[in-house]
Amino acid sequence: MLLPEQVIQELVTRGELWESAPGLCGMRGSLAALRADVSTTLRDLAMTETRDEWQMPQGVAFQTLETAEYFESFPQWLTAAAHLSGDEQSLARVARSSSPGDVARRSLEPASAALPPAVCYHTYAALRETCVEDSVMMTAEETCWRHEGVRMSPLERGWAFTMREVVFLGGSFETEDFRQRGIERASELADSLGLRARVAVASDPFFAPTSRGKAILQRVKSLKHELLVDCDDGHSLAIASFNNHERFFGEAFDITLPTGAPACTACVAFGVERWVLAILMTHGIDEDAWPIMSSATAAHGAGAAR
Amino acid sequence: MLLPEQVIQELVTRGELWESAPGLCGMRGSLAALRADVSTTLRDLAMTETRDEWQMPQGVAFQTLETAEYFESFPQWLTAAAHLSGDEQSLARVARSSSPGDVARRSLEPASAALPPAVCYHTYAALRETCVEDSVMMTAEETCWRHEGVRMSPLERGWAFTMREVVFLGGSFETEDFRQRGIERASELADSLGLRARVAVASDPFFAPTSRGKAILQRVKSLKHELLVDCDDGHSLAIASFNNHERFFGEAFDITLPTGAPACTACVAFGVERWVLAILMTHGIDEDAWPIMSSATAAHGAGAAR
Numbered sequence: 175m176l177l178p179e180q181v182i183q184e185l186v187t188r189g190e191l192w193e194s195a196p197g198l199c200g201m202r203g204s205l206a207a208l209r210a211d212v213s214t215t216l217r218d219l220a221m222t223e224t225r226d227e228w229q230m231p232q233g234v235a236f237q238t239l240e241t242a243e244y245f246e247s248f249p250q251w252l253t254a255a256a257h258l259s260g261d262e263q264s265l266a267r268v269a270r271s272s273s274p275g276d277v278a279r280r281s282l283e284p285a286s287a288a289l290p291p292a293v294c295y296h297t298y299a300a301l302r303e304t305c306v307e308d309s310v311m312m313t314a315e316e317t318c319w320r321h322e323g324v325r326m327s328p329l330e331r332g333w334a335f336t337m338r339e340v341v342f343l344g345g346s347f348e349t350e351d352f353r354q355r356g357i358e359r360a361s362e363l364a365d366s367l368g369l370r371a372r373v374a375v376a377s378d379p380f381f382a383p384t385s386r387g388k389a390i391l392q393r394v395k396s397l398k399h400e401l402l403v404d405c406d407d408g409h410s411l412a413i414a415s416f417n418n419h420e421r422f423f424g425e426a427f428d429i430t431l432p433t434g435a436p437a438c439t440a441c442v443a444f445g446v447e448r449w450v451l452a453i454l455m456t457h458g459i460d461e462d463a464w465p466i467m468s469s470a471t472a473a474h475g476a477g478a479a480r
Numbered sequence: 481m482l483l484p485e486q487v488i489q490e491l492v493t494r495g496e497l498w499e500s501a502p503g504l505c506g507m508r509g510s511l512a513a514l515r516a517d518v519s520t521t522l523r524d525l526a527m528t529e530t531r532d533e534w535q536m537p538q539g540v541a542f543q544t545l546e547t548a549e550y551f552e553s554f555p556q557w558l559t560a561a562a563h564l565s566g567d568e569q570s571l572a573r574v575a576r577s578s579s580p581g582d583v584a585r586r587s588l589e590p591a592s593a594a595l596p597p598a599v600c601y602h603t604y605a606a607l608r609e610t611c612v613e614d615s616v617m618m619t620a621e622e623t624c625w626r627h628e629g630v631r632m633s634p635l636e637r638g639w640a641f642t643m644r645e646v647v648f649l650g651g652s653f654e655t656e657d658f659r660q661r662g663i664e665r666a667s668e669l670a671d672s673l674g675l676r677a678r679v680a681v682a683s684d685p686f687f688a689p690t691s692r693g694k695a696i697l698q699r700v701k702s703l704k705h706e707l708l709v710d711c712d713d714g715h716s717l718a719i720a721s722f723n724n725h726e727r728f729f730g731e732a733f734d735i736t737l738p739t740g741a742p743a744c745t746a747c748v749a750f751g752v753e754r755w756v757l758a759i760l761m762t763h764g765i766d767e768d769a770w771p772i773m774s775s776a777t778a779a780h781g782a783g784a785a786r
Contacts, residue, residue: 185564188593192537192606193537194537194539194540194541194593194602194605195537195540195541195592195593196592198537198538198539198593199537200534200535200536200537200602200606201534201535202534202535202606202618204533206533206534206535207533209535210533210535210565214638217529226508227512227513227516228506228507228508228512229506229507229508229512229515229516230506230640231483231498231499231500231501231504231505231506231640232623232625232640233501233504233639233640234500234501235500235501236581236582236584236585237581238500239581240579240580240581244575245574245575245580245581245584246575246580247573249564249574249575249580249584250564250566251563252563252564252574252584253561253563254561254562254563254564254584254585254588255559255560255561255625255639255640256555256559256560256562256585256588256591257557257558257559257627258499258555258558258627260556260627260629265555265556265687266688268551268555268558269551269552269555269688270688273546274546274551274552274555275542275543275546275551275594276542278542278551278555278558278560278591278594279542279560279562279590279591279594280561280590282560282588282590282591283589284585284586284588285562285584285585286501286502286585286639287500287501287504287639288581288584288585289702296506299500300498300508317538318752319538319561319621321563321564323534323566333538333539333561333592334537334538334539334561335591380525381571381575382572382575382576387629391702400577450558476510
């Protein structure tokens with residue numbers, strides 16, 4: 175099995191992977207085709223649960239993240255979209271500068287929207303103050319942003335990355351049942367792709383001391399599992415996570431069941447680029463050795479560049 | 481034919497379209513499925529030109545936009561991605577605030593990357609200081625960001641929107657030939673979808689007085705055309721643009737032909753959400769009346785929610 179850095183080095187040498195800025199990667203050639211196939215395969219997996227696919231907004235209101243208590247938990251990751259003031263004078267100052275990029279990056283207005291740290295915040299915001307009949311299950315794929323500073327590394331931990339999520343809202347029993355089914359199906363998919371993956375209890379890296387208790391509770395109550403691929407250097411790659419939030423988001427966003435009780439929620443989340451990396455670590459960088467993803471090949475017109 | 485605002489109003493009422501923040505829209509139900517079908521149809525059109533599909537980085541280096549003289553031309557649109565300082569104290573200040581979202585949006589570091597205003601800047605940056613043998617042709621779809629202030633309106637002019645581009649680099653004759661072929665194929669696609677579209681000479685809304693001469697040159701030399709759908713209220717929706725940049729990007733990014741001369745470039749760009757809006761304006765919001773996009777239906781597993 176290759177180490178992540180061996181995979182990355184070879185892809186960069188081949189010109190199939192490059193960084194435009196720290197943590198932001200482009201892909202070409204067989205790597206881009208593999209990424210497209212993985213994206214379609216994960217979409218197909220989600221579709222076995224639900225046909226209700228959404229196209230998410232590209233940014234999240236700060237208010238939504240406040241309601242989700244995001245800033246108490248993960249402020250370290252926050253990334254936001256900001257623009258220049260529209261007034262002619264300040265635009266002219268940028269336009270006439272000898273290093274306009276540098277002037278521009280320091281002249282931004284306060285940010286107008288956060289870039290999504292995860293897909294499911296959109297779901298809770300869209301369903302705010304509604305009553306969920308029986309249950310709601312939806313899926314979406316979206317670019318997510320988490321700034322992890324020096325920990326960033328291509329395909330494994332990008333500043334921006336692609337997340338496929340399936341989100342469930344309903345009663346307590348059905349919610350945990352959905353999560354368990356997600357663990358099974360993701361494990362089966364990993365098996366079918368020849369990945370040696372294992373399921374482990376996990377917790378989120380909460381920031382604030384007050385929130386660190388949440389991490390302990392997560393572990394004690396087994397509310398979060400991850401699907402891990404172990405690397406030969408001893409660290410593990412989490413390629414999917416399975417999260418039961420109990421009544422937390424239902425209460426925060428006032429999403430209720432017909433009984434009037436807050437809805438329970440769970441999400442199953444896949445990191446598209448991490449699945450790509452796991453396949454490359456396991457099977458090597460020669461595309462002839464990659465597993466065949468039949469539905470993907472069909473959907474992408476015989477696999478594009480492959 | 482429906483007006484854009486009639487389409488939007490109906491979609492919002494149905495709960496299929498919503499804004500998470502000004503200029504940022506989410507989609508559900510038949511609207512989301514239509515958007516997915518349009519995206520696949522435009523991808524198929526691009527694939528008739530080239531099988532070389534790239535996955536673009538989610539952000540652009542400010543240096544790349546400087547090289548492209550972006551700030552002299554379009555600073556008004558610039559949107560950038562910024563994060564908080566990673567130091568524990570300032571994160572704690574955000575986490576402990578009573579309105580952490582508001583503190584966070586005002587506490588961002590200078591931006592680390594621009595969000596892409598168009599797809600093709602990535603292409604020129606990736607090919608910087610290389611020699612193009614004969615020609616290069618590639619395609620990609622990406623979320624692009626342009627802040628157009630009060631002009632923003634859902635599906636027509638989002639702060640963020642989806643752009644499919646096909647980019648050509650090569651000799652002068654082949655470059656213009658590519659652009660003309662793009663005009664023909666896009667017009668044919670519009671016809672096949674029942675859209676009444678017309679091709680017109682256009683120019684970019686350059687910002688700086690010095691750059692406004694570029695707009696005049698663009699028109700005089702017919703370097704930019706748009707595919708327009710006329711609305712009943714008199715304004716037009718540009719659903720595609722066809723741009724010949726001559727040697728501008730080849731010179732700026734030092735991309736040469738085997739002769740040593742700078743490469744010429746052209747791009748054909750499609751606004752995915754504008755095609756969706758044009759279909760809805762033309763055929764109405766009842767999905768039974770929408771044109772069948774056969775390849776799209778196959779690729780998206782029988783059209784998902786449709």
